[in-house]
Amino acid sequence: MGRPPCCDKEGVKKGPWTPEEDIILVSYIQEHGPGNWRAVPTNTGLSRCSKSCRLRWTNYLRPGIKRGNFTEQEEKMIIHLQDLLGNRWAAIASYLPQRTDNDIKNYWNTHLKKKLKKLQAPSSGVCNFGGTGTGTGIETGTNYSGSIPVRGQWERRLQTDIHMAKRALSEALSPENNNNNSNNNNFCSSSSTKAITHHPGTNNKCSRTNSSSLTTQNNNFFVVNGGDTASKGSGGSSSNDNSVELSETFESLFGLESLDYSSNATTTTTTTTTTTSDHDHDHDQFSHQSLSPNDENNVFQENESKPEIIEDVMPFSLLEKWLLEEVACQDQKVITADAKFF
DNA sequence: AAGCTTTGCAACCGCGTCCGT
DNA sequence: GACGGACGCGGTTGCAAAGCT
Secondary structure, three states: OOOOOOOOOOOOOOOOOOHHHHHHHHHHHHHHOOOOOOHHHHHHOOOOOHHHHHHHHHHHHOOOOOOOOOOHHHHHHHHHHHHHHOOOHHHHHOOOOOOOHHHHHHHHHHHHHHHHHHHHOOOOOOOOOOOOOOOOHHHHHHOOOOOOOOOOHHHHHHHHHHHHHHHHHHHHHOHHHHOOHHHOOOOOOOOOOOOOOEOOOOOOOEOOOHHHHHHHHHHHHHOOOOOOHHHHHOOOOOOOHHHHHHHHHHHHHHOOOOOHHHHHHHHHHHOOOOOOOHHHOOOOOOOOOOOOHHHHOOOOOOOOOOOHHHHOOOOHHHHHHHHHHHHHHHHHHHHHHHHOOO
């Protein structure tokens, strides 16, 4: 592409922000709201480029940001989500509304990577959170299937998402499972060969966090209407009963009901005002409503090319049939794959 | 106490995507 | 459909603080 820098080199200040600059920026945003970052430097007189202003706001000045001291639960969540989503920090951050993507990214790179390395060193394979040790998300992603070594991220995600949707549908439609999803130890079996982990408090359920994508993406999956499904299709308007059930399952799988995520998720599912395109998700709000799983976890993320197949709305019955056919075959492999972790 | 190394984090950079024209 | 501006994301860098010798 070869785009020139977003701002002219001369006259643009770089480096750490001063308190004075912070005050100017905050007061401007309090008055005008975030967004239209291009106009911020000119309107405020700040010698900063628009990007820098946006970054400073979203990563530091925005209200409600929690800094430092990641709790154990947050750690776990990040680890799981990283395993699930790869290095999609914005998506991960959407599950931790008080944390910024940058913060999470830094924490991962500085703390969690090492921590996991240490954990993996003595007993490899037992609690492999998904990586090769050098651990980027991309690498993690390659573990999805040995049969698809080099594919786009969206394909890997799609594979997992589809499988999870299949499973969910299968289970939702089978009467005997309706009453005991929470006790179903097979619930979260995954098509991937990625690692799984146990949470002591979750009744020995597999806590594979694919369920998170399942929770939210499943909704989108059936209401698919293109890349904006999150805001258009699922923002509380989902009529899919499974969504409630799956959402609960997601929470129970995490064992994180007490986390802010829960309340946040609740908030978002009852919020119908999120009309911004999902790529605006963490910037056009003072609150963090749109920093929600519903926004972020479409089958395809905003930055990725979206395969056409998903763009079209398939008749539900057709989809249903397809899912059920497939899930039967895949369960066999999956259970086999997962079984070795127990 | 001084110098060196490591760590942690704020900020920057480049690229991809979206969206209006 | 092509183009360009604006925005968002993830990787990387730079520097201050902390730790170590």
